[in-house]
Amino acid sequence: MVTKLDEFKGEWARISRLEQAIAVLNWDMETFMPEEGVTPRSEQLALLSELAHEWLTSEKMARLIEDSEKEVEDDDYFSHDAAMVRAARRIYNKKARLPHELVSRFARTIAKSNSVWIRARADSDFPSFAPILSEIVDLNREQADLLGHEGERYDALLDLYEPGLKTAETERIFTELKKDLIPLVRETISRHSGPDDAFLNQKFPVDRQEAFGMEVLRDLGFDFRRGRQDRSAHPFTTSFTPYDVRITTRFFENDLLSALFSTIHEAGHALYDQGLPLDMMDTPLCQPISLGVHESQSRLWENLVGRSRGFWNHYLPLLKRNFPGQLDHVDGETFYRAVNRVRPGLIRVESDELTYNLHIFIRFEIEKELVAGRLSVNDIPEIWNESYRDYLGMIPPDDARGCLQDIHWAHGAIGYFPTYTIGNILSAQLYRKALDDRPAIQSEIETGRFALLLGWLRENVHVHGARYTFAEIVKTITGNDLIVKPYFEYLADKYRGI
Structure with missing residues (x-):
């Protein structure tokens, strides 16, 4: 019998594979992609990032996580299934607070900023990097406010890299x-x-x-x-x-x-x-x-x-x-x-x-x-x-x-x-x-x-x-x-x- 947990795993695997494809494009962008490939690559990454976000924050995924939580509620706390569902809940709760449009805009900006930074560093020219860095800071502020924070806005950003750290x-x-x-x-x-x-x-x-x-x-x-x-x-x-x-x-x-x-x-x-x-x-x-x-x-x-x-x-x-x-x-x-x-x-x-x-x-x-x-x-x-x-x-x-x-x-x-x-x-x-x-x-x-x-x-x-x-x-x-x-x-x- 196929359980809700099985359905959840199948749906999560689709998202995971899409994110792996995004990672391949990012790696290529920083290693072998020709310089003029930046603009189309930024659009590719923006689209795929938005799509992955839509899948992860869909009503279907919300239901599957909720149903899976019920199925594992009597499992040992550190069992693989219980830990898996807890991890999914943490990820979902963060991602669901961010609109698809912001995720797409963030991915597009980051894809462009990499080549700007490379040129700016080569020329030792911070003013040429400052405009896109200002966009990145604004995007992070917007993201932090949507994720929520009780103290410093910076708490929400720390939590992305070290969950729970304030x-x-x-x-x-x-x-x-x-x-x-x-x-x-x-x-x-x-x-x-x-x-x-x-x-x-x-x-x-x-x-x-x-x-x-x-x-x-x-x-x-x-x-x-x-x-x-x-x-x-x-x-x-x-x-x-x-x-x-x-x-x-x-x-x-x-x-x-x-x-x-x-x-x-x-x-x-x-x-x-x-x-x-x-x-x-x-x-x-x-x-x-x-x-x-x-x-x-x-x-x-x-x-x-x-x-x-x-x-x-x-x-x-x-x-x-x-x-x-x-x-x-x-x-x-x-x-x-x-x-x-x-x-x-x-x-x-x-x-x-x-x-x-x-x-x-x-x-x-x-x-x-x-x-x-x-x-x-x-x-x-x-x-x-x-x-x-x-x-x-x-x-x-x-x-x-x-x-x-x-x-x-x-x-x-x-x-x-x-x-x-x-x-x-x-x-x-x-x-x-x-x-x-x-x-x-x-x-x-x-x-x-x-x-x-x-x-x-x-x-x-x-x-x-x-x-x-x-x-x-x-x-x-x-x-x-x-x-x-x-x-x-x-x-x-x-x-x-x-």
Whole structure:
């Protein structure tokens, strides 16, 4: 007998497949689409996004969710069916508050803004990006008001990326971290100027960088039968299904580590997406819990693994073989110290672990004021530069190295940035628990093997998909709520020892 839950799954699968097609078009737009394809592509995305929204918010879907809720009301709370229907309800309740016209307008604007941002950044010309960014901010304000919020308008946007997170709670977490982090940054910088790392800025052929990155990707566990890596203006990961996960990176000939750490970061995202439950594909459960959890995976692999001494004990000899003669004079300890040099910089994605969160604090403060209407788009360069002076002691010499460096606003993703710091905090909490459960993880990393760590993450995080909320998964795995202490202790122990 076909149940209402079966009907719901069938209808949801149709929507899921349409959204996968939208994701393919978006990926193509950022990788291989010719420049003149922007206008027709924006119309394609607007139409398909509106259609997906119509299907998801239809009366039929509303009835199917309601009927399915009745069918699973006696099921165990964390059963797959009960969790699936809860996830569908959360998604439906948000989407149903947004009119089809707004969804279409948002998709059309974002499709156009990507190419505008690329040109503006290349020319270091914020005024050319400001008009479409103003549209994006207005769209986000409109969206936030329709979604509803009790406090800050920004709450509604945070909730899109980290469900349940509020502006006040974000400020509390950030204030707690700042209290100890900023003195640690100053202490570390004043203690020493840092090791010599000029050897990282020789000319390293891009094709060899790419080949080495591919080797690391395979070792980490990225399945190339279900994924690929390409190049783009800004590194990103997109997943159509767990069977097709795409990552991109960018290369600089005179910077050996930029592309490599971007690759490892995106690999963390991709490993999560490839590890989502295959038996739940095309349901609300075959997706990540939140962006904070997603960023915990990318930051864990990038920093706690990729910047560890054990990792480079294994990979430095391989790196030397890939670039013969260029690194022969560099010993393991010198390379490890160079990889972890603390040096305030202007570019978020190239910043060290200690100063990285300062970049996030700046973006959070600007976004919050923008959405509230207390800051205008035209004021962004000035407030950005002032904030960098105050937090990092530097003023960007141009917009490209200032407020145009990130793609997130061009994608309409206002409210995303705080999830990076949430992810950093969670990454340390998860890694500590993983080492408690499987002490051999670190010795495996020293031999270029990662199966123990990846297996632990698969079992404890990835395989659940969206079965749990952020708070539930953190409590289930660690026995605690999200806490700053393990993350700060990790940073303090590491950098006071370098």
